Amino acid sequence: MPMRRAHLQLAALAAVPVVVLAVFFVLPVAGMVHRGFVVDGRYDPGAVLEVLGRARVHRVVRFTLWSSAAATLIATLLGLPAAFVLHRLDFPGRRLLRVVVLVPFVLPTVVVGVALRELLGESGPLGGLGLDGTAGAILIGLVFFNVSVVVRTVGAAWEGLDPRPGEAAAALGASPWQVLRTVTLPALRPAIVSAASVVFLFCATAFGIVLTLGGLRYSSVETEIYLLTTQLLDLQAAAALSIVQLLAVVLLLALAARLRQVPDPTQRRVVPRPRPVRRSDLPAMAVTAAVVALVVLPMLTLLRGALRVDGHWSLDHFRALRTTGGDNALAVPVTEAIATSWRIAVDATWMSLTLGVLVAVVVTRRSTGRVERRVRGLLDGFFMLPLGVSAVTLGFGFLITLDRPPLDLRDSPLLVPLAQALVALPIVVRTLVPVLAGIDPRQRQAAASLGAGPLRAWIDVELPVVWRPLLAVAGFAFAVSLGEFGATSFLVRDDRPTLPVVIVRLLGRPGADNYGMALAASVVLAVLTGAVMLAVERLRVPSLGVL
Amino acid sequence: MILRTRARSTALGAAVLTLALGACSLSGGSADEGAADDASPSAGATAGGRVVLLTHDSFSLPKKLIAAFEKESGIDLTIRSTGDAGVLTSQLVLAAGDPVADVAYGIDNTFASRALDADVFAPGTPSADGVAAYDLPGDDEHALAPIDTASVCVNVDDAWFAARTITPPTSLDDLTDPRYRDLFVTPGATTSSPGLAFLLTTIAAYGEDGWQDYWRALLDNGTKVVSGWSDAYEVDFTAGGGGGDRPIVLSYDSSPAFTTDGKGGSTTHALLDTCFRQTEYAGVLQGAANPAGAAAVVAWLQSPQVQAALPDSMYVFPVLPDTALPTDWARFAVQPEKPYSVDPADITAQRDTWLREWNDLIGG
Numbered sequence: 001m002p003m004r005r006a007h008l009q010l011a012a013l014a015a016v017p018v019v020v021l022a023v024f025f026v027l028p029v030a031g032m033v034h035r036g037f038v039v040d041g042r043y044d045p046g047a048v049l050e051v052l053g054r055a056r057v058h059r060v061v062r063f064t065l066w067s068s069a070a071a072t073l074i075a076t077l078l079g080l081p082a083a084f085v086l087h088r089l090d091f092p093g094r095r096l097l098r099v100v101v102l103v104p105f106v107l108p109t110v111v112v113g114v115a116l117r118e119l120l121g122e123s124g125p126l127g128g129l130g131l132d133g134t135a136g137a138i139l140i141g142l143v144f145f146n147v148s149v150v151v152r153t154v155g156a157a158w159e160g161l162d163p164r165p166g167e168a169a170a171a172l173g174a175s176p177w178q179v180l181r182t183v184t185l186p187a188l189r190p191a192i193v194s195a196a197s198v199v200f201l202f203c204a205t206a207f208g209i210v211l212t213l214g215g216l217r218y219s220s221v222e223t224e225i226y227l228l229t230t231q232l233l234d235l236q237a238a239a240a241l242s243i244v245q246l247l248a249v250v251l252l253l254a255l256a257a258r259l260r261q262v263p264d265p266t267q268r269r270v271v272p273r274p275r276p277v278r279r280s281d282l283p284a285m286a287v288t289a290a291v292v293a294l295v296v297l298p299m300l301t302l303l304r305g306a307l308r309v310d311g312h313w314s315l316d317h318f319r320a321l322r323t324t325g326g327d328n329a330l331a332v333p334v335t336e337a338i339a340t341s342w343r344i345a346v347d348a349t350w351m352s353l354t355l356g357v358l359v360a361v362v363v364t365r366r367s368t369g370r371v372e373r374r375v376r377g378l379l380d381g382f383f384m385l386p387l388g389v390s391a392v393t394l395g396f397g398f399l400i401t402l403d404r405p406p407l408d409l410r411d412s413p414l415l416v417p418l419a420q421a422l423v424a425l426p427i428v429v430r431t432l433v434p435v436l437a438g439i440d441p442r443q444r445q446a447a448a449s450l451g452a453g454p455l456r457a458w459i460d461v462e463l464p465v466v467w468r469p470l471l472a473v474a475g476f477a478f479a480v481s482l483g484e485f486g487a488t489s490f491l492v493r494d495d496r497p498t499l500p501v502v503i504v505r506l507l508g509r510p511g512a513d514n515y516g517m518a519l520a521a522s523v524v525l526a527v528l529t530g531a532v533m534l535a536v537e538r539l540r541v542p543s544l545g546v547l
Numbered sequence: 548m549i550l551r552t553r554a555r556s557t558a559l560g561a562a563v564l565t566l567a568l569g570a571c572s573l574s575g576g577s578a579d580e581g582a583a584d585d586a587s588p589s590a591g592a593t594a595g596g597r598v599v600l601l602t603h604d605s606f607s608l609p610k611k612l613i614a615a616f617e618k619e620s621g622i623d624l625t626i627r628s629t630g631d632a633g634v635l636t637s638q639l640v641l642a643a644g645d646p647v648a649d650v651a652y653g654i655d656n657t658f659a660s661r662a663l664d665a666d667v668f669a670p671g672t673p674s675a676d677g678v679a680a681y682d683l684p685g686d687d688e689h690a691l692a693p694i695d696t697a698s699v700c701v702n703v704d705d706a707w708f709a710a711r712t713i714t715p716p717t718s719l720d721d722l723t724d725p726r727y728r729d730l731f732v733t734p735g736a737t738t739s740s741p742g743l744a745f746l747l748t749t750i751a752a753y754g755e756d757g758w759q760d761y762w763r764a765l766l767d768n769g770t771k772v773v774s775g776w777s778d779a780y781e782v783d784f785t786a787g788g789g790g791g792d793r794p795i796v797l798s799y800d801s802s803p804a805f806t807t808d809g810k811g812g813s814t815t816h817a818l819l820d821t822c823f824r825q826t827e828y829a830g831v832l833q834g835a836a837n838p839a840g841a842a843a844v845v846a847w848l849q850s851p852q853v854q855a856a857l858p859d860s861m862y863v864f865p866v867l868p869d870t871a872l873p874t875d876w877a878r879f880a881v882q883p884e885k886p887y888s889v890d891p892a893d894i895t896a897q898r899d900t901w902l903r904e905w906n907d908l909i910g911g
Contacts, residue, residue, distance in 0.1 A: 035641065056903075113774075114789070117782050122771075123792035133771070211774040216735040217910050227737050227906075230633035232899050233640060233661065305789065331607060399629060399638050403647045489604065494628045507777040508605065510798075510805040510862060515781045515788025 007372070009454065014362045014379060017355045023407065024422055025386055028397025029242065032229075035400075036239020044236075051240035057224075061244060064220040067135065067210075068203035071142035076196050078143065079150025081284035082291045087155035089281060090274035097292060098151070099533040102476075104295050105148040106483030106529045108500040109208030110507060111522045115298040116141055116213060118305065125301075133215030141209040144298065146199040147291055152476065153198070153431060156469050157191030158184075160435070176280060189259070190437070194430045197256035201249060201387040201426075207486065221245055225390045242393050249388030253381040299526060306519040310512075317513070317520035325517055329509040331495055334502055334521050338528070341482055341499040344417045348481035349474055351421035356428030356473070357466075359383050361458070363429070364436040380433070387426045395490030416498070419487040424477040431473040435466055475536030479529045499525050595622025598840035601648035601832075603635045604628045607860045608853065616847050622840050632658055632740055632827075640665040644834050650841035652694060652829035652848060657743055657898075659683050659691060659828055660891035668830035673842065675849040677868040681826050685892050691828035694848045695863035698800040698824045698886050699744035700817040701731075704786040706808075707794035716795060719752055719821050722765060729769035732783040733797035736905050738774045740825070745797050746905055747894065748823040751887035755897075762908050772909055786815050801862055801880040804873075813879040822883035827863070 037045055051057060086098045104112065118124050120131045120140070131137045166183045174182070185192075207222045219227075221241050228238040277285065309316045321334040330337075363380040386394070398419070402409045409415050439462055447457040485500040492501050499521060506518035606628050617624055627648065629638055636658040639651055643665045654662055662668060663686060670688035681693035701722070708715040716727050736746035749758040766772075771793065773779050780798050783791035786806050800822060803813040829848050831841040847853060854865035858876050865872075872880070 110777075114778070114782055117773075117778065118789050121782060121791065123783075123790065133773075208774075211735075211738055212778060216738060216772050216774055216906075219906070219910065227902070230630065230637050231737060231743075231902060233637050234899070329607075331610070395630075396634075396637070396641075400641050403642075404645075490629060494606070494626050505604070507781065508775070510780070510802055512788040515777075 010362055010365065010372075010376075013358050017359050017362075017383065018379070020355060020418070021383060021386075021422070024398075024402075024418060025389075025394070027407075028394055028401045029246075029389055030397075031401040032235070032393050032397040033239045033242055036235040036237075036242075039236070047236045048240045048243070051237040052244070054237075056219075057237075057241070057244075060219045060221055060224045060241075063218055064204055064222070067138055067142065067218075067220065068200050071139050071146065071203045072196050072200040074139065075143045075147045075150050075199050076192065078287060078291050078294075079147045079195070080154060080192070081287040082147070083151045083155035083158055085281065085284050085288040086151060087159045088274055089277050091277050094274075095537045096534070097288075098155070099530050099537060101151050101291060101295055102148045102479065102533050103299065103526050103530050104144050105146070106479040107522065107526060108483055108485040108503060109145075109206070109212070110485065110504045111302070111500075111518075111525075112141065112144065112298065113208050113212030114507065114519075115302045115522075116144065118301045119298050120213075126297075133213070133217060135214065135218060137213040138210055138218060140294070141213045142203045142206055144294055145206070145209065146202050147294070149199050149202070149427070150192075150195045151291070152472070153195035154188060154191045156431065156472055157188055157434060160438075160469075161187055190434045193256050193259045194434060197252055197384075198387065198427065198430055200252060201384075204248070205245070205388060205390060207391065222390050222392070226392045229392050229396055238393065242390060245388055245390060246385070249385060250381065252388070253384050257377060257380065302519050302522050302526070306516060306523045309516060317516035318524075320513065320517045321520060321524065325506055325509065326511045326513040329506055329511075329514050330497075330502055332497065332502075334499070334517070334524075337497050337499045337502040338524065340496050342528075344420065344498060345478050345481035347414065347417035348420040348424065348484075349478045351418060352424040352428050352477045352481075353470065353474055355421065355425055356432060356477075357470070359425070359429050360432035360436050361462075363433055364439075365441075380429075383429050384426050386422050391486035395487055398487075398490055416488055416491050416493075417481065419491055420481040420484045421477070423484055423487060424480040427480065428473050428477055431469055431476070432466065435469045436462060439465055471536055475533045478532050482529055482532075483525060499528075595620045595840040595843060596837050597623045597625065598650060598837050598844050599625045599627060599648040600844055601635065601639070601646075601651045602626065602628050603632050603653040604630060605861060606653060609856055609860065612852060612856055615852075620840075620843055620847070622843060624844065636662055639667045639832070643667045646832040646834055648832060649835035649837045650829060650831055650844045652845075653827050654691070654830075655740070655825045655827045656683055656891050657740070657747065657825065657894055660685060660895040661898075663690060664895060666833055669833045669835070669838065672830050672845055675846070675867060678849065678866045681866045683826070683828060683891060685890070691830045692845050692849060693826050693866045694829050695854075695857050695861065696824060696826040696866055697863040698817075698822040698883050699741040699748070699797065700800050700819065700822040700883065702784075702796050702798040702802050702815050702817050704784065704794035704796075704815050706814040707785045717818055717820065719749065719761070722770070722795070723761070723768050725768065727768070727795065729771075730793050731765070731768075731795040731797075732771040732773060732779045732791070732793040734776050734779045735772050735774055735909065737902055739776055741776050741797055741799070743902075744823040744825055746901065747889045748821060748887045750901065751823070751889050759904065759908065762905065766908070799862065800882050801858070801864065801876065803879040803881075804875040807875055807879065813875075816879075817881065817883075819881065819883040822886040824883070824886040824888065826866070 036048055037043060039047060082101065086094055086101070116137070117132060120126050120129065120137055122132060131140065161184070166179045169179050169183050204220070205222050206220065207226060210218055210220045210223050221244065225238050225241050228234045228241070306317050307313050307315070324330040324333050359379070363376050365376070401407070443461045444457050447461050452460060483500055485504065488498055489501060492498055497505070503518050503521045503525065506514045506521065606626065613624060616622070629635060632653055632655050635651065636654055639646070639654070639662055668690035670690050672690055672692045674689065674692040678693050681696055682689070683691050703715040705715065713726070716722060716724065721727060722731050733745055734742035736742040749761050753761045771783060773783060776798070779796050781787040782789045783793045784796040785791055785794045787796070800817045803815045803817055806813050806815045808814050829845045831838050831845065835841045849867060851867060851870060854867040854870045857863050857865050858873050864882060
């Protein structure tokens with residue numbers, strides 16, 4: 001009997017996120033793919049398969065795999081030392097640096113594209129490198145965006161790592177390198193694999209970066225889907241590529257799940273204080289400095305552009321944010337868009353946290369049988385799917401499936417935050433799952449045997465461990481929502497645009513003032529994001545190193 | 548015990564935080580929604596009812612103008628914008644016959660015939676007097692009414708050329724002249740609407756079998772291809788916001804109106820022999836819930852008030868004759884007299900081939 005109850009519980013917990021994902025993800029994507037398969041009312045899968053034989057498709061897939069793999073590797077190699085330095089060492093300003101490293105992740109790609117091009121372009125400070133319009137520039141852009149995912153995810157795990165096994169190894173004569181290789185890295189493996197798989201998926205679905213920095217010379221699966229869907233209306237080919245994307249995601253997730261498995265997920269409760277910097281930390285510090293430079297340079301370019309008015313330094317572009325821009329470029333003042341973005345981000349955050357916690361709990365409960373373990377594994381992968389699917393396909397799918405009864409959601413004010421919540425959900429789940437998986441189920445059993453109900457047991461056993469990562473990831477989700485552009489641009493209401501939408505709009509308008517305003521608004525977005533993240537970091541201070 | 552209290556206080560902290568954030572939200576649903584949707588069916592019996600206008604994301608008109616129209620006509624106008632003209636067209640074609648809107652605005656002559664082929668628009672959309680010159684070639688049933696027009700032309704930074712005492716280029720051929728090596732930047736045809744217009748310019752100028760060689764020469768001469776208009780104009784163009792280093796850019800005939808020098812002149816000008824005219828259309832959708840209201844919206848878009856607001860709102864020229872232009876426009880935004888053109892039906896038939904060929908040239 002207790003087993004049946006456990007199953008029911010699992011089903012009840014999983015129901016909400018599954019339904020949400022089914023309606024807001026599976027339905028739109030399936031709607032688009034279906035359009036590719038059905039030609040003139042006839043089901044014609046042959047035409048879709050035929051697309052996969054095209055030489056161009058092969059080239060596109062090859063480039064996507066190559067660039068994503070390379071960028072993931074670089075981001076991980078740079079991110080690991082930075083995660084260590086920013087999360088395990090104690091030095092002034094580290095909290096600020098953590099936030100700084102995170103900001104790029106949430107900037108709209110269009111803005112980052114412009115900033116990076118001003119930096120790397122022919123007339124930019126780094127123009128001499130000749131990177132503009134090359135694959136190298138694309139890699140820099142991808143790493144710029146995603147290195148924060150590695151720092152954040154691995155850093156959180158590293159912070160919570162029990163130092164005693166490492167200390168024991170060192171006491172037994174292991175060198176620092178041996179400790180790192182044989183104790184620390186294996187313990188961090190789940191977090192590293194999680195981060196790397198997320199980064200890979202982000203890279204594989206990057207759109208703006210590939211186009212803007214690659215000078216149109218490179219096509220990825222994502223840019224190709226855009227071209228096919230919006231320019232050529234070749235839905236068969238788009239469907240074929242969408243399926244390739246989905247299959248690749250599933251494959252990658254399965255692989256990651258295998259690599260992520262830890263032999264003994266017991267609870268680690270002794271959290272070390274960050275220690276002072278030693279001489280041996282210098283190489284890691286150097287890499288961290290490089291990461292910070294990579295992140296800060298383009299942002300400084302933005303700031304400089306925002307402060308230059310007709311060749312002078314001035315705050316005029318910032319003052320202009322209260323207006324609708326030169327020649328009324330916008331429907332609402334930028335300040336109003338900021339308020340809209342803020343409200344939407346609050347909603348998106350609680351939505352993604354609610355869904356994310358439910359999913360993480362369902363996925364990490366110890367399974368009683370093989371079938372159940374399978375089901376949980378599938379669920380885990382299911383919620384990662386949005387990461388690997390083209391925003392164009394999803395956005396278009398929204399437009400053609402959610403705009404008529406019974407699902408007429410086009411005008412619902414909750415559609416935009418929900419879409420953004422789905423974008424943030426995989427990160428939320430990926431951050432929480434390793435944390436929850438590290439909790440010894442015997443604790444919960446003990447709580448239950450002492451008479452605690454499931455909710456009570458969760459509050460007493462899990463919450464104390466989870467709440468810090470939860471807050472951290474709340475900040476992350478909030479920031480993602482603030483900067484989300486892809487899905488939002490399809491769904492946002494004309495009279496209530498978000499900050500990134502307004503920025504992109506200003507960039508597309510003639511007049512140097514509008515351009516400066518766009519940069520100023522980008523700076524505001526970056527600062528706002530940074531402030532939220534800093535607040536989240538601050539909130540963690542009282543308990544830091546105590547738990 | 549200690550662990551216990553801490554757990555509770557942290558839980559409390561998290562709860563307080565959630566509340567504090569939640570207090571200012573649910574996407575401000577209270578302020579905006581509400582009234583708009585209740586009004587339609589019963590109230591709209593006499594005048595207009597609800598009309599949904601689907602357009603692209605560059606759409607912009609003064610709020611006052613929209614409010615005045617709603618008041619006058621009794622129409623409750625809902626404006627939805629999605630992506631660029633390409634996205635808009637794709638969306639319309641996908642929902643052909645069963646549209647979510649009543650009227651669409653913003654399909655241009657490079658996409659229009661695809662929509663006509665799919666019977667997206669209802670025939671017989673009335674048009675104002677004097678705009679027939681802009682009618683879409685091949686639209687025999689007059690399903691589309693022209694609303695605005697703008698030409699995509701090569702622009703040059705006169706200040707840059709004057710400072711170096713070099714004669715600026717004047718023609719498409721000049722762009723392949725080694726004297727202008729590494730000076731031209733253009734947005735790409737696959738990712739930007741002006742970029743596509745420029746590709747069509749070259750196809751019209753050099754023929755279906757000649758444009759490839761012209762593009763090879765362009766690329767050999769150091770032409771830079773970037774993804775969008777803002778990339779080209781704002782980042783790479785010498786007279787754009789970012790101060791790039793290329794003094795020749797693909798932009799619009801209206802662009803010189805935005806580079807005034809404050810001394811009664813403009814520092815850039817458009818090469819009027821390199822232009823392709825883009826005209827944007829509006830039309831009542833086949834299967835619209837409110838065709839009468841939709842037709843009223845089309846007529847409104849062609850009205851003198853909206854036409855006069857177009858330059859400042861959307862950076863395009865009005866199609867209605869004798870519409871007054873803003874001062875800077877009247878002085879510096881010169882429209883080409885003989886722009887290049889390609890038959891819309893040809894564009895629809897060949898777009899795929901041309902874009903793929905172009906893409907291969909660029910990626911080569």
